[in-house]
Amino acid sequence: SYGTIFKNYYYFDPNKPAIISQKTPILLNPIFNVYSVTKFKKFFVRFDEIDFNDFQLEFLLVAIKKFSSSITKTEPVDKIIDLFITLEALFSSPGETSFKIAFRTALFLGADEEEYENILKFIQPLYALRNDILHGKKLVDEQDLFQLEEFEKLLRKSILGFLKIHTYYKTNKDSFSKNKTFKKYVLDYLDKGLIN
Numbered sequence: 001s002y003g004t005i006f007k008n009y010y011y012f013d014p015n016k017p018a019i020i021s022q023k024t025p026i027l028l029n030p031i032f033n034v035y036s037v038t039k040f041k042k043f044f045v046r047f048d049e050i051d052f053n054d055f056q057l058e059f060l061l062v063a064i065k066k067f068s069s070s071i072t073k074t075e076p077v078d079k080i081i082d083l084f085i086t087l088e089a090l091f092s093s094p095g096e097t098s099f100k101i102a103f104r105t106a107l108f109l110g111a112d113e114e115e116y117e118n119i120l121k122f123i124q125p126l127y128a129l130r131n132d133i134l135h136g137k138k139l140v141d142e143q144d145l146f147q148l149e150e151f152e153k154l155l156r157k158s159i160l161g162f163l164k165i166h167t168y169y170k171t172n173k174d175s176f177s178k179n180k181t182f183k184k185y186v187l188d189y190l191d192k193g194l195i196n
Helices: 034-048 055-072 076-091 098-109 113-134 142-171 182-195
Strands: none
Touching: 034 142, 055 076, 055 142, 055 182, 076 098, 076 113, 076 142, 098 113, 098 142, 098 182, 113 142, 142 182
């Protein structure tokens, strides 16, 4: 069985860190090997230690739940809605534009200028696609489905990134400002990167 953060076959409930099996068998080649199983076990132990009842992690819980929900959707429009809620739960703050959310995402996931640019060029048109589909101006085609698959990969990577940063934040919580929540801490650093 797989958790949706790792792969999209089984629903993973962040409130009860256990993998809930469904009736659908996995027909594809397994992605686990000895190394990845060990890595998954380490991830699972660390994930299990996270207190999602902490108000500072509400945004991350929303993101994980919506991401998990998107995996179970068969209708592309429903999937799009859940994936964008996931993106905005992670990277938005009140009054932000889609432009700034796309920049934050690119900076968070990219390793260099070229990768930032590629992520930005990928996400910005997705907002237009989302709007066109939701307002009935466009039907979902095969290219759109491919983009959704890529978008899902970006969001999975983003969630894992936030989970990794949370470990550091939790360990060093006392050294951060009392007024900075975990999300604000991450977004402030991303915004400083955009300014620089």
